[in-house]
Amino acid sequence: MKKRMKYRHAVLMASIATTLLVGCNANATKSNSAAAEKAPAPAAAMAMGPAKLEPLGLPPIPADNKQSPAKIALGKLLFFDPRLGGDASTGCSTCHEPDQGWAWAEDFSRGYPGTVHWRNSQTIINSAYNPRNFWAGSASSLEKQARGAARGGVAGNGEGDLMEARLALIPVYAKAFKEVFGDETPLIRNAWRAIASFERTLVQRDTPIDKYLQGDKSALSEEQVRGKALFEGKAGCIQCHNGPMATDFNYYNVGVPPSPRWETDGLAQITFRFEQYAKGQTQEGYRTAKEDWGYYYRSKNSWDKGKFRTPSLRYTKYTPPYLHNGQLDTLEEVVDFYNRGGKFEDGRTTNFTKTKSKLIKPLGLSDDEKDELVAFIEAFSGEEILMEKPELPDYAPLFTKAELEAAQEAK
């Protein structure tokens, strides 16, 4: 019931209010992006054969969480159920709305009530293929991601024991957890497994690019074919956006500037500072950070500041705004951004100039070429995937009055 973490941090912060906050994130893993940056992608690609786009196969299913229709159906209900969150208002679908690209169509995601998030909400579509989740790759599986999302202070702000108690008081869930997982009473960790199973059904493999790569040359327009050549050639996008998901899943700083909202929005400033704590910044880092340090929070290597996971280009037609802090509203603007060598129209760019990828430089694309590139990016999206919100099952008492009376008699 109680937030164990919260307590730990409360104590921590009380006692070290002004001292170091080092290394709370013991799970910082070794940077593989460092390697990617130091050995530029073309060289790396040459070693493994040239980077290329590929059609999307079936999503990997972990051996310890096999798919089943009953599990998926349960996961779907749970995904849409705001009772898997603190005040029963904010569930997964709250920030991953099917008709907002299974994301949230503002720069920063909405947050838990009373807060705002500090990053752009990512789409659930095809998240099944991500070896790690989140903009900076901090979750290593969908199962762990779901747990983290439901509990994070500016996300679900839920707590395991209470959410578990809620599930036990919803007969439809009690029955389903028993059938699917054999739980006598629902276990919260199995809720995350069911949700992950549902997410693994939210995939899109029949986009124009998939059809094209599988041999249907009519699947792309001529404009898109020219865009593909730019993507793989002059514009150099393929260096990072490659493979079946159009991402190498590595971390780069492509030049995105900090969000201007942090200068003008008090609520956003609150979350900004909270995130520095939550992500284990040093005291000095907490005091001075003015932008999202990205992959650094995980690796703690200075050369990873401002790096983010190359996002998939799939389904992006439906997921504006773009970039980790949602600063660009259209794909056209993103292409312009790359064409300027990783700069915004007003000249703003990352302050972490040292870590900016050498692969990003002015491209010299003509207006027609930019249009072609945008048209091609759209080929990574098929039909919009929409879904009715399911009707959620009700609570019911666990005991009858007669049972309670009998217990009272027996006292």
Next chain:
Amino acid sequence: MGVRVKTGRTLLAVALGLSMAVGAAHAGSYPDIGPLPQIKISKAKAELGKRLFFDKRVSGDAAISCATCHDPKQGWSQNKPLSDGYPGNGHFRNSPSVVNAVHKKSWFHDGRIGTNLNDVTRENITETYIMNMDMRIMQERFKQDPVYVKMFKDAGYGEPSNGSVRKAIPEFLKTLTSRGAPFDAGKMSGAAKRGLKLFKGKAGCIQCHNGALLSDGKPHNTGVAENFDVFLDPMNHQAFIAFAKFQGIPNYMNMKRDPGFYNITLDMADMGKFVTPSLRELKYSAPYMHNGMINTLAGVVDFYNRGGGKDSRKSDRLKPLKLSKKQKGDLVAFLESLSGDRLTSSEHVWSKSYPDEYPAIQNWKEARN
């Protein structure tokens, strides 16, 4: 966390258990029911604590404040059997008055916090089914409110921090102590005086309700009936289940009663025991008992006159009292003489408004966070 609870559990059990044996052996000599000790208060800190106590931004979704459940107009409690919970859940116990909480040695109906009000404050703020606040976010909220920045500074705390929140609220709670009760002022009515005699004599209340707070601070089983709404309303039941699971109560899913002190010792002998509450300032904090099962003070006196409720582990200090109607009235008059001012003026209640928004920190890029 687990470790903390277990340590707390044994310490409390030892402390409360030992002195209980002494009390039971000796009818007759009990700590005097006298005036409450004076306490020193830091004005600036208490003023800050007052603003915090009434501030909804202390809760996770900024929807409730301490005063939601400890409402000055409802005797600094809630006038319904079971307390509200955090939005999205209910609660399984009655919200107690926080007046005189500063004079206690252990807190909550089962006495599960035996350290200090700093811990009680932390517990209420972070507890999922109470305020569900990640204190790191709370701290950043207050650093974003210029009024707090100044108040924390003026109180000598430096910049807002969650550690100081946990000091300032207890400082405010120190200001909430009995004031002007006829009993303390020596202005008891004749009925109240007769009631006091019964209280110490025939009715035997003094055995448990003694000392300045009229509480021995120890757990007893008086056999109060369960409040079935705890278990029949899933909103309340979910809070109870989460609580019972965290306390490590075996078979918590099947539990059909409030375990009381048992959740601290896990000893069946303690099942259904609750810590003797203070009898001060009860006039405005009805209903009574840990689960609000008795509506009036007259009802409580009737309950004791019947020898308490039904429980195989009920304290053997409780026997039918055979009080006359008049004697019962006298006892109630005495209980009422223990209530004084309601403490509802701006001296104790934050009456100014709170900002709707957090102003942005100007020159953010240059300012240190």
